[in-house]
Amino acid sequence: MLAGRSIIITGGSRGIGAELALGLRDAGATVAVADGPYDSREDARRAFSEVAAENGAVDAIVHALLDPDALVPAPLADTSEAAWDERGEAVLRTALWCTQAAYDLFGDRGGQLVLVTPTIGLTGGAGLVPYATAIEGMRALAKSAARQWGARGIALNCVAPPVELVGSVTGPDVAAPALGRLPDARGDVAPVVAMLVAGAFVTGTTIVVDGGMVMAP
Amino acid sequence: MTEPALSGRTVVITGAGDGVGRGIALACGGAGAHVVVMARRENGAETVALVEERGGTGAWVRGDVTVAADVERAVAAAVGAGGGLDAMIHNATSRRSSEPVRLEEVGAEVWDDHAAVSLRGAYHCARAALPALRDRKGTFILMTSPAGMEGSATLPLYGVVKAALRGFAKSLAREWAPFGATVNLVSPLAQTPAMTNAIREDPALADRLAARVPMGRVGDPESDVGPVVVFLAGGGAGYVTGQTLPVDGGRFMTL
DSSP: OOTTOEEEEETTTSHHHHHHHHHHHHTTOEEEEEOOOOSSHHHHHHHHHHHHHHHOSOOEEEEOOOOGGGGOOOOGGGOOHHHHIIIIIHHHHHHHHHHHHHHHHHGGGOEEEEEEOOTHHHHOOTTOHHHHHHHHHHHHHHHHHHHHHGGGTEEEEEEEOOGGGTSSOOOOOOOOOTTSSOOOIIIIIHHHHHHHHTTOSOOSOEEEOSSSSSOOO | OOOOTTTTOEEEEETTTSHHHHHHHHHHHHTTOEEEEEESSTHHHHHHHHHHHTTOEEEEEEOOTTSHHHHHHHHHHHHHHHSSOSEEEEOOOOTTTTSOOOGGGOOHHHHHHHHIIIIIHHHHHHHHHHHHHHHHTOEEEEEOOHHHHHOOSSOHHHHHHHHHHHHHHHHHHHHHGGGTOEEEEEEEOBOOHHHHHHHHHOTHHHHHHHHTSTTSSOBOIIIIIHHHHHHHHSGGGTTOOSOEEEESTTSOOOO
């Protein structure tokens, strides 16, 4: 499905990012890992450009730079300003820098950007206020960028797995998965990312891949 | 005569020097609440004067939501005046909220301005208000926007922070539910100074806006948005939490 496609995956060396990288390779793509951290657009652009120099033009970027350590639940009242920033605003800033760097890299050729946004943003989660704040911000970032950059052939979408696939936490008990189990990142989530990367006529949306838990929207 | 809906209640409203924040302050004051107006500029005092014209009471606390100590002072003023706090209302946004911007041109400083007021401001409000809200089983109300729910081609950063506040509020609603405190969002469409300025520059904008609103007009902060906030801050909404209430004449129905 993705033979000849070149993809960069941020956060691709561990956790869900690593699983998605395997799944995208299963689909035939050339996948490069860019792990960050990215504290500026310039940092991200440099990392992405290095991949392009090696692998040729990049068709898609998958942003899966989700630090499992940011997912340690803590009441907001006990969250210091530094921790608020690290677990919340910094996650969102990094997504903004990577989105801008994707724009820089895609240029006039267009491309696909996929943001991995766990369903904890949609459902909310006690103890995970900063993280859910960042995730919902990322979903709107994808929507607004999709509106501004669509004319350049840049599509942005979000893929939302259960938060359990990202860190060792449990999301709110919304409902059991209708399909009877949690999804597998490589076998179940990566194919949905691959469908987007292949160039589906879809932009600004969120595809929930949770086996039928939240059933949103 | 029945008691006003917010009689004996105290509220803090951030960014209440003008626009939607002022309209909410006037509605709350008119409904009997003691209103603490948090604003960086003297227009906060004007809002309080207007609250008093409507027979209400209030106080202006000069402050900036990006500064934790300022928010703590506003909460202390509310608790000192009314013996407690019933509603914390975070309405303040960056001065740059209504400046159109291209995402590819956004720098770190502009982003931080949006994040500091909307997001760090919400964090400061939550932390400062929690002890008092827990005592009274009170409520925390935040303002969001269709720009957050459907994205925006003109105000992308505004959309990002307004969406982020929905993740914030839903999570905090779950976190505070065991205390009996609620957290909700209101998504208003109302005449604001920024909108009035934009219409002065581009008179056709008024018609374009109205055409996208099934009810055919842009709302009024005090008489259209205010009463919904009064409802959320009053005694009848204690079983409503984690929700987004669009108050926009039907502009956004896709929730």
